Amino acid sequence: MTTSTARERADLVPSARRVDEFVAEAPRHSMMTDAVEIVRELWQYRELLQQLTRRDIKIRYKQAVMGFGWAIFMPAMVVLAGLVVKYVMAQFSGRPLEMQSIASVVVKSLPWAFFVGAIGFATSSMIGNKNLVAKIYFPREVFPLSSTLAQTFDSSIGAAALVLALPFLGVRLSVELLWVPLLLALLFLFTVAMGLLLSCGNLFFRDVKYLVSVFLTFGIFFTPVFFEPEVLGTLGSQLIMLNPLAPIFEGIRLSVVEQHNLLIPLSGTSAAGASVTIWNPWYLVYSGILATVGLVVSSLLFHRLEFLYAEYI
Amino acid sequence: MSEVAIEVNGIWKKFHKGELHDSLRDLIPQVTRRILGRGPKRGELDEGDFWALEDVSFSVDRGEAMGIIGANGAGKSTMLKVLTRILRPNRGNFRVYGSVSALIEVSAGFHPDLTGRENIYLNGAIIGMKKREIDRKLEEIIDFSGIESFVDTPVKRYSSGMQARLGFSVMAHMEPEVLLVDEVLSVGDVAFRAKCVERMLNLIESGVCVVFVSHRLEEVKRLCDRCLVLEAGGVRFDGEVEPACNEYLESLRSQTTRHEDAARRGFRSDAGRLVGLTLLDENGRRCSETRSHSPVTLAVSYELSRELSKVGMVVGFHRADGSRITNCDTILDGQALPGTIGKHTVNLRINGLPFGAGDYLVSLRLFDLEADKTIDQHDRRYPLPVDGAGDGRHAIDLDHAWSYGASGAALEAKIGESG
Secondary structure (H helix, E strand, C coil): CHHHHHHHHHHHCCCCCCEEEEECCCCCCCHHHHHHHHHHHHHHCHHHHHHHHHHHHHHHCCCCCCCCHHHHHHHHHHHHHHHHHHHHHHHHHCCCCCHHHHHHHHHHHHHHHHHHHHHHHHHCHHHHCHHHHHHCCCCCCHHHHHHHHHHHHHHHHHHHHHHHHHHHHCCCCCHHHHHHHHHHHHHHHHHHHHHHHHHHHHHHCCHHHHHHHHHHHHHHHCCCCCCCHHHHHHHHHHHHCCCCHHHHHHHHHHHHCCCCCCCCCEEEECCCCCEEEEECHHHHHHHHHHHHHHHHHHHHHHHHHHHHHHHHC | CCCEEEEEEEEEEEEECCCCCCCHHHHHHHHHHHHCCCCCCCCCCCCCEEEEEEEEEEEEECCCEEEEEECCCCCHHHHHHHHCCCCCCCEEEEEEECCEEEECCCCCCCCCCCEHHHHHHHHHHHCCCCHHHHHHHHHHHHHHHCCHHHCCCEHHHCCHHHHHHHHHHHHHCCCCCEEEEECCCCCCCHHHHHHHHHHHHHHHHCCCEEEEECCCHHHHHHHCCEEEEEECCEEEEEECHHHHHHHHHHHHHHHHHHHHHHHHCCCCCCCEEEEEEEEECCCCCECCCEECCCCEEEEEEEEECCCCCCEEEEEEEEECCCCEEEEEECCCCCCCECCCCEEEEEEEEECCCCECCEEEEEEEEEEECCCCEEEEEEEEEEEEEEECCCCCCCCECCCCCCCECCCCECCCCCCCCCC
């Protein structure tokens, strides 16, 4: 009897319903359909992304006395380390430590701290949510994404403090500051791309986590954060620019501290007297292409391997 | 007229025994073989693989509740994970009409450092609820969980029962069209469980299609109109709940017999064997079923091939789902069984069987107490159908009577008879 009433009521429900069909051997999707699917699913689950980001922000400093003070403390430590490096370099070259080079370290330290934090959290994001990955379906992209977004929030606190400090370091307002949003957007895209790739890699091979921590620890030697590329000489400065982060960081420094228009190449002389390319607009194009292509490739890869996650985690 | 909600056509799912890739040493040759096209095709078994699901097909209508039962490892949870899109089948396809929600592990999405309230929002989002929807139902959810005063306490300070209750409360307030449930009703205390079953019945009645995986036959019988019995990845039975449950018990029994045969060859004593069990009514006649509260005798025969000084026996009583109710034990009762060579029959008389109506199972176990070994064991092999009191859901039916006040007078009015 119960069943028949249930049926009758069921029939009252309008039948314009969603139909989902799943087949084992899915026909090979074109990259475009996959990309559309990724965006559609993320949009559908945007509230989940929002909730997970909030969770990641909240739990970061729960039960910590300093609370959000940590969001300033961590980049501050990077800045301090950079200042020591700058001071030593100044001692060796016999030139006094200028305000401008302090400002350079400061503006590049924060993006670096962002990158390190976001990649660290994103890499372990799926393993850390094992029981969700293995039990409930939703686009798994939300894990590395929410980690990156939480770190973005965190770094914004540091950035706010930085903006207050910059005038005291001799930074003036200029039109060139408009480059900064573009550069930060590139940094964000590149970080998301790496986060997707590494979290997916770490799910299959836990080695990735160790590799990442080694790279993040020593990466500061291969990224111009504490130093400017020109100290490496003609060849060295060009080589280090192959690091996709280098043009972004140098772009930030040149536009904020030197008020340089990034469309114009800039060259200088090294300590040895040789001519060194400090900036070339193509650097920015190179980083931009790497970030976009990286994002497309890593999100497609992430998406196409998604069906294996629950089995392999 | 009915509308199809889930349609499953020939699903196959392959699993690998042991680690997936033990090391790069295994992975690299495997991948190269696959690239060269020499490896097994995707729909076939490689070394160490097995089918967790083998050609499973079924369909479920709207407003229908289908149970999936089967022994451990029969493929129940795998089937559910395929339906929730967590696992992708190797062959076959399925269609789901309408929005799907899965009740898989109620507290999976909880974060221990967040408060109950924060976790409600988080878990709600995980199972696909909109924030507005949660805002609207927040009071109701908290109310349902019965943990009002702890809602702003971090979940890590909750007892596991409280966590489960909160988790289920969130899930119970979804409004899906298709609901997949994996053994989550076993949370909380009896009262809470009753509330959960109630809620599920409401959902079913409102036209939701429910697929329900469980070990508890009682719950399946209560909730479902139809039942699928899985055995070793394949469908053994698809149809009415009652016969399905019997089929399941039958498959369990044949399985345990197989296990026993294997075990008997091993460490068992070879001093003899159990022969069988006969039910006798109060007049000493053979019978096939008994009634609540009536006397019954279980006549157990065994055979010994060696003379033993101390023989003991345990007769176990189980519910149809295999859970143990009670034992009668000669050792505890201080009784000695005959240990001479030959066949013996021992009678166990039960003065008034306190079981409610239903199907029960009897286990026998014979011991050589001197050598401290089991001689023979028939685990849940003998059916004991009981007719009479109760609605079939309660194992124990107490011999009881109601009365009124200090005088102990009988209650006057009877339901259905009063004015």
